[in-house]
Amino acid sequence: MKLFLAIVSASCLSEVAAFAPSAQRNIHTTTALNAKVGIYYSTQTGNCETVAGYISEAAGLEVADIGDASDDEVAGLDSIIVGAPTWHTDEETERSGTEWDSWLYSTLPNIDVSGKNVAVFGVGDQASYSEYYCDAAGELYDLFSAAGCKMMGSTSTDGYEHDSSKAERDGKFVGLMCDEDNQYDMSEDRAKAWVEQLKGEGFF
Numbered sequence: 001m002k003l004f005l006a007i008v009s010a011s012c013l014s015e016v017a018a019f020a021p022s023a024q025r026n027i028h029t030t031t032a033l034n035a036k037v038g039i040y041y042s043t044q045t046g047n048c049e050t051v052a053g054y055i056s057e058a059a060g061l062e063v064a065d066i067g068d069a070s071d072d073e074v075a076g077l078d079s080i081i082v083g084a085p086t087w088h089t090d091e092e093t094e095r096s097g098t099e100w101d102s103w104l105y106s107t108l109p110n111i112d113v114s115g116k117n118v119a120v121f122g123v124g125d126q127a128s129y130s131e132y133y134c135d136a137a138g139e140l141y142d143l144f145s146a147a148g149c150k151m152m153g154s155t156s157t158d159g160y161e162h163d164s165s166k167a168e169r170d171g172k173f174v175g176l177m178c179d180e181d182n183q184y185d186m187s188e189d190r191a192k193a194w195v196e197q198l199k200g201e202g203f204f
Contacts, residue, residue, distance in 0.1 A: 036078040037204060040066040042098035047123045047180035048085045054191035055081060055121065055176075059204070067099035075111050079203050080149075082140050083121035083176075089132035095166075096136040104143050114148030117203050120175035121194070126162045127182050133162035134177045141167065141174040152201050153194060159186075 039061050041052040049063075056063040059081075066082070074080065087097025094101035122137025145151050154172045160179075167174050176194040178187040198204065 036076065037061055037081070038069070038074070038077045038079075039063040039081040039083075040069055040074075041083040042066050042085075042096065042100050042103075044085060044087060044097055047178075048083055048098075050180060051121060051123055051176075051178045051187055051191060052083055054188045055083075055195060058192045058195040059198075065099065066103050071107065071111050074113070077116065079117035079119075080113070080144075081119045081121065082144065083123070084136040084140055085123045086129070086132060086134055086136040089129055089135065091135075093139065095139050100136070100140070104139070108143060108147060113144065116149050117152055118144045118149040119153035119194075119198055119203060120144070120151070120167075121178065121191075122167055122175065123178050123180055124162075124165075125181045126160060126179050130161070130163040133160070133165040133167070133179075134173070135166040137173075137175060137177065138166035138168070141169070152203050153198050155194065155197075 037059075039052055039056055039059070041048045041063065042065055043049045052063045055061075061081075084096040084098060084100045086095050088095045088101075093105070120137050120140045122134035122140070124132070124134035126133050141151060151174065153175045154169070155176055157168065157171065157173055160177065161182075165173070165177075167177060176190060178190060180187060
């Protein structure tokens with residue numbers, strides 16, 4: 001009887017082990033996407049943070065305010081998602097009214113980001129600022145591109161109701177654009193679709 005119980009016990013343990021996920025598998029599952037990818041935003045009203053959260057959830061990545069990021073942290077990434085709102089409408093520089101306005105001109109030039117994948121998102125108000133929709137996203141795009149980054153994630157302008165935007169290049173948006181004032185119910189789905197697009201482009 002003791003021998004029989006020992007055999008049954010060993011059999012049960014082996015079955016449990018067969019269905020238990022290995023530690024190695026868990027490690028890869030939790031770190032495969034976010035090992036060297038970062039999401040950074042800055043915000044005034046919280047809209048940009050909301051959209052950053054949608055992207056974070058869809059991609060399985062952590063998100064941080066650019067004001068809290070160290071130079072070494074950014075330099076150590078392979079791919080970077082960056083997002084900003086637009087407050088200083090129709091300006092040539094410093095359009096976001098956030099920490100980006102100083103970071104882009106004081107910090108970015110001192111970090112070697114050449115060759116990194118970068119994707120841009122922006123938030124704006126198509127109804128009240130139809131001629132300046134998501135202009136700051138265009139500034140992010142231009143400066144990271146000038147720093148030698150590989151820009152990814154451009155999207156169609158279909159479904160938007162703006163008149164003009166400095167975030168357009170060759171008839172497309174430079175990245176994901178969201179309107180939390182007038183199309184807030186579309187932002188999460190747009191973010192999910194954009195993340196899937198970036199995966200297809202080899203961003204992650």
